Amino acid sequence: MSPAPLAARLSIPSGPLFFPVTAYGPDGSVALDVYRAHVRAGVGAGAAAVFACCGTGEFHALTPEEFQACVRAAVQAAEGRVPVVAGAGYGTALARRYAVLAEEAGADGLLAMPPYLVLAGQEGLLRHYRELAAATSLPTIVYQRDNAVFTPRTVVELARTDGVIGFKDGLGDLDLMQRIVSTVRTEVPGDFLYFNGLPTAEQTQLAYRGIGISLYSSAVFCFVPEIALAFHRALGTGDDATVHRLLDGFYRPFVELRAQGRGYAVSLVKAGVRLRGLDVGEVRPPLHEPAEDHVKQLAGLIDHGYELLQEGA
Numbered sequence: 506m507s508p509a510p511l512a513a514r515l516s517i518p519s520g521p522l523f524f525p526v527t528a529y530g531p532d533g534s535v536a537l538d539v540y541r542a543h544v545r546a547g548v549g550a551g552a553a554a555v556f557a558c559c560g561t562g563e564f565h566a567l568t569p570e571e572f573q574a575c576v577r578a579a580v581q582a583a584e585g586r587v588p589v590v591a592g593a594g595y596g597t598a599l600a601r602r603y604a605v606l607a608e609e610a611g612a613d614g615l616l617a618m619p620p621y622l623v624l625a626g627q628e629g630l631l632r633h634y635r636e637l638a639a640a641t642s643l644p645t646i647v648y649q650r651d652n653a654v655f656t657p658r659t660v661v662e663l664a665r666t667d668g669v670i671g672f673k674d675g676l677g678d679l680d681l682m683q684r685i686v687s688t689v690r691t692e693v694p695g696d697f698l699y700f701n702g703l704p705t706a707e708q709t710q711l712a713y714r715g716i717g718i719s720l721y722s723s724a725v726f727c728f729v730p731e732i733a734l735a736f737h738r739a740l741g742t743g744d745d746a747t748v749h750r751l752l753d754g755f756y757r758p759f760v761e762l763r764a765q766g767r768g769y770a771v772s773l774v775k776a777g778v779r780l781r782g783l784d785v786g787e788v789r790p791p792l793h794e795p796a797e798d799h800v801k802q803l804a805g806l807i808d809h810g811y812e813l814l815q816e817g818a
Contacts, residue, residue: 511614511644512670514588518553521723521733524561526775529786535571537578544582550730555579559592559616561724566789573606580611594618597633601640608641615645619653627659638668650675657688664693671698683716704770707756728777732810747817755810768792776800
């Protein structure tokens with residue numbers, strides 16, 4: 506797939522962007538059949554795209570061989586109905602290797618994760634992402650968070666880079682994002698995609714929409730797709746009553762529960778998938794499982810979320 510078609514398919518999504526968890530069996534190995542079932546269910550539920558082996562999918566915990574097997578399984582499960590975007594990260598050499606593995610597995614694009622650990626300057630970051638984008642023919646989305654934070658000028662240069670089609674923000678600095686959007690719009694002709702990539706992005710999407718960013722990640726789609734779809738639909742139609750009802754009754758309590766433990770942005774989501782009946786296994790170290798009481802609270806919150814949907818029916 507060339508960059509233009511992927512960008513067009515992502516620009517006006519028909520549903521949430523789905524970031525599946527990676528399934529592990531009882532022995533800790535990747536469970537590809539379960540993973541295919543998880544991806545297939547998400548696509549069937551209305552996901553607009555599958556972002557495989559990214560943050561929620563524990564990219565950091567996968568070997569290159571496991572990564573490629575999972576991306577291939579996601580492509581198989583999606584069956585061409587929606588695009589599959591794969592994570593790629595670490596240092597430049599490994600990031601390029603993961604990009605090639607994703608291309609060989611049939612992915613439609615890449616989400617470029619921050620480079621491993623180092624605090625690099627803008628010149629080094631730009632060189633890193635340009636080399637990653639040049640490693641394959643896959644269109645690339647650059648992910649801003651943690652140690653990969655960009656100035657508006659650097660994002661302009663990224664937007665001018667062949668193969669780079671978008672920018673995902675996991676930092677949450679709206680002033681910076683407004684300046685990035687404004688500068689790129691002024692200096693780079695054509696469409697450039699922006700994504701809200703904060704954990705539980707629904708919680709901040711009203712603010713991001715205010716600066717013109719309509720695309721966002723949805724981790725909760727993994728285990729409550731109907732709630733995620735209802736929220737996405739309400740945002741798109743201006744149904745503020747539904748947006749506020751779900752924010753107040755489901756998303757804010759979920760974010761508060763997620764804040765009770767480190768790594769819960771992944772492990773709590775995985776617990777939610779298990780609560781809904783699909784045994785995707787536990788998270789791999791260094792992440793850890795949520796406390797038993799937190800899982801019980803999550804179960805109650807899921808039930809309440811579906812009650813909220815009935816109230817609005």
